[in-house]
Amino acid sequence: MIPNFFFRKEMAEYDLGSDHPLRPERLLQTVELLRDENAVEPIIPEPASRKHLQLVHSDEYINAVIEAGSSRGDPHRFLKYGLGTGDVPIMPGMHEFCLWYVGGSAAAAQAVLDGERLAFNISGGLHHAQRSLASGFCVYNDPAIVIAMLLQKFERVAYVDIDLHHGDGVQALFYHNPNVMTISIHESGETLYPGTGFTDDVGTGQPHCVNIPLEAGTTGDVWLDAFRHVVPSVLKRFDPKAIVLQMGCDPHFTDPLGHLNVTAQEWLEAVRLIKSVDVPMVVCGGGGYDLRNVARMWAAACMTLEDIEFGPELPAKWQRELRMPSYFDASLPVPRERGRAYAERRIQELQERFEI
Numbered sequence: 001m002i003p004n005f006f007f008r009k010e011m012a013e014y015d016l017g018s019d020h021p022l023r024p025e026r027l028l029q030t031v032e033l034l035r036d037e038n039a040v041e042p043i044i045p046e047p048a049s050r051k052h053l054q055l056v057h058s059d060e061y062i063n064a065v066i067e068a069g070s071s072r073g074d075p076h077r078f079l080k081y082g083l084g085t086g087d088v089p090i091m092p093g094m095h096e097f098c099l100w101y102v103g104g105s106a107a108a109a110q111a112v113l114d115g116e117r118l119a120f121n122i123s124g125g126l127h128h129a130q131r132s133l134a135s136g137f138c139v140y141n142d143p144a145i146v147i148a149m150l151l152q153k154f155e156r157v158a159y160v161d162i163d164l165h166h167g168d169g170v171q172a173l174f175y176h177n178p179n180v181m182t183i184s185i186h187e188s189g190e191t192l193y194p195g196t197g198f199t200d201d202v203g204t205g206q207p208h209c210v211n212i213p214l215e216a217g218t219t220g221d222v223w224l225d226a227f228r229h230v231v232p233s234v235l236k237r238f239d240p241k242a243i244v245l246q247m248g249c250d251p252h253f254t255d256p257l258g259h260l261n262v263t264a265q266e267w268l269e270a271v272r273l274i275k276s277v278d279v280p281m282v283v284c285g286g287g288g289y290d291l292r293n294v295a296r297m298w299a300a301a302c303m304t305l306e307d308i309e310f311g312p313e314l315p316a317k318w319q320r321e322l323r324m325p326s327y328f329d330a331s332l333p334v335p336r337e338r339g340r341a342y343a344e345r346r347i348q349e350l351q352e353r354f355e356i
């Protein structure tokens, strides 16, 4: 049984419009699949407090989010905060809704502060929000709030982001703090939102921001090799006392938002590598826009991290529901060896910058 899994149904009670790719079903399906595997009985967390938000966001911005969600006035005046765009539409009660997912992450952080080794909030991982700016489906940056909380006890905290997209918001919020190492492996900003996260982006002072950009089309074998060549070595040098893992599953080869070709088992291998660092960890969700993947990949990751055996076949009900036979993609034809030359150049640059 996964002991510190924080979830409440309100986290999935939002409506960004029928065309918006961030579907609430992803959360409900993951919890239900884990329940069917007898792997979880969620703990219901409290909503976050303003104090949690203030750890990384400005008062001006928090007030703007509150006002945008309750106002009948001209929505254009919130555009300077990134609110009311196609990515972050304004919805009534948006501040109150966001307190649910931030509350889940804050509860997971508190569990680790209280001595637990591992805690989960799959509704979190909204890594694009900046101090005073909503961006990329993200209003409040819960992984950054988790990091700020963990720093109250742990001297050095590492953030590992395996989402398709660069974890730009988290990086920006700790760009000047060498006690936080941010690591992000993602599709290059040359071809994908948010357009950032290159290898020369290392933070101020002692280099502590690690970016592994990969070109569009890169296959999972190359993705995993790049991860293996860089991440364990930089983590070893940094010697984190706690880790925050953002486990976006949108690098998957069927995901509609990007152009990486990672399989479920390659992605899971990266999760295993982070587990082997063996320090207290808070695990958040993140991106993932093909509903055939999200529940099975996140359930597999949670069970892997807790040493619960599973699969490879999905429970029969879920084979029908997801129209997928397995937690893994072994039987599907996927391309190999694409993006190798680009990845090797990036690895070399990082090896020089970080002396690994």
Ligand SMILES: [Zn+2]
Pocket: 163, 164, 165, 248, 250, 286, 287, 288
């Ligand atoms: Zn993403």
